[in-house]
Amino acid sequence: MNQMSNYPDFSQLGYQVIRELGRNREAGRITYQATALNSDQQVVIKEFRFADAGGDWSSFKAYQREIEVLQQMQHSRIPQYLNSFGTPAGFCLVQEYKNAPSLAERCSFNPEEIKQIALSVLEILAYLQRRIPPIIHRDIKPENILVDQQLNAYLVDFGLARIRSGEVAMSSVAAGTPGFMPPEEQFGRPLTKASDLYSLGVTLICLLTGTRSVAIGNLIDDNYRFDFKKLVPQLSSNFVEWLTKMVEPNLKNRFDNAVVAMTALKPIDVVGGGIKSRKKAAVLGLTSIGIIAGLGAMMIYPALTTPRQETLVKRLLETKECQKCDLHGVNLKGANLGNANLRDANLQGANLEFANLGNANLQEAYLDNAKLGSAKLGSANLEFAKLGSADLGSANLGSANLRGAFLANGHLQGANLEFANLRGVNLGSANLGSANLGSANLKDTYLECTNLEGANLKGAKLDTKLRNANFKGAIMPNGTKHR
Incomplete structure (x- = not known):
């Protein structure tokens, strides 16, 4: 009830405000969900407060323009104009309410x-x-x-x-x-x-x-x-x-x-x-299986897409150097690539499951849709790397540098990110269920719609906006368990 008293009283005009939907300080605008008292219809009221510091004539004209346009509209997916009225503080526009979040509020779509x-x-x-x-x-x-x-x-x-x-x-x-x-x-x-x-x-x-x-x-x-x-x-x-x-x-x-x-x-x-057709053609055109010796272990790889890639993989395993190499789709499962230089390499869709990439340089590398499950990436440099939709389930990223990396829609269930630098990382809609983020740097990290259920965040630096993130059962930075 006390919260209701903080909302403007439009009852004499036929509306009861239920909640605030949004606020645009620069335009002096506040948007409310309300009920029309004569019909119980749910409506949206946009209040323009001309007296506010952000209010100016251009914003007021925008309201007039919106009314002019909406009065002409008759479309089921354009919220209908219902009413407008003046207030002591400014002006209000009333529209039909749609029970639907904006694309900016929703989690990921396929x-x-x-x-x-x-x-x-x-x-x-x-x-x-x-x-x-x-x-x-x-x-x-x-x-x-x-x-x-x-x-x-x-x-x-x-x-x-x-x-x-x-x-x-x-x-x-x-x-x-x-x-x-x-x-x-x-x-x-x-x-x-x-x-x-x-x-x-x-x-x-x-x-x-x-x-x-x-x-x-x-x-x-x-x-x-x-x-x-x-x-x-x-x-x-x-x-x-x-x-x-x-x-x-x-x-x-x-x-x-x-x-x-x-x-x-x-x-x-x-x-x-x-x-898809290009990948299929590449597979059909293969005639051999490449056998590559990798630091004491004989590793068998499915034939590579091109002879050029086969040469690059051999060089990588022997010299640990393959900067800017095109290795998309290659199979490096279990490979020993510790301290390798793969800066700016294209590893999109590559299979790096169980690979050792400890201390590797993967700065600005392309790893979208790569398979990195259970990979060892401790102290690796992944600064500004592209890891969209990558699978890093149970991977070890302890003390790794991921500053500015792109991990939206990534799969990091059970991953170890203790002491990792995740500053400015995009983890939108990523799954970090049960991940260990103890003492990680999460400043300016984007966590919208991120799943952190059961994750450990004890000691983490967390000063970012948390919108629609799931922290159920997570250990928060102060050591308390989130309900």
């Missing part, structure tokens, strides 16, 4: 689910683009897309939307979210129906790579192109090609509109495709 979400959003964009004149949303990002359990998408926050009159919509001031804005928006050029496709493409890259919205700029190169392909080796070449076209810097090279993009996406297999 590639097929992401395709379904993409098609769902494209259907909404197709509706907006069929309007006369068409409507450009201008702020598509994970935070503005809600998704229910059936993977139906809902598009929200039309505060930056622009009604496109004539052939193009001009924007004198760049708006939107950095990293998600298409280049034409950033440079004040005309916006078209292809502009929202760019932002949707960036959103899909976030979902597929486990990258946070605030960090998406790290994937953009000097030519304004997204460098994401090495992070998603499991995706089909056709799907990667489709996604690359969505985020083309030059809008003339993108799909023309949502309908064209949707038509192109529907028949595409998200996983496999060209990538």
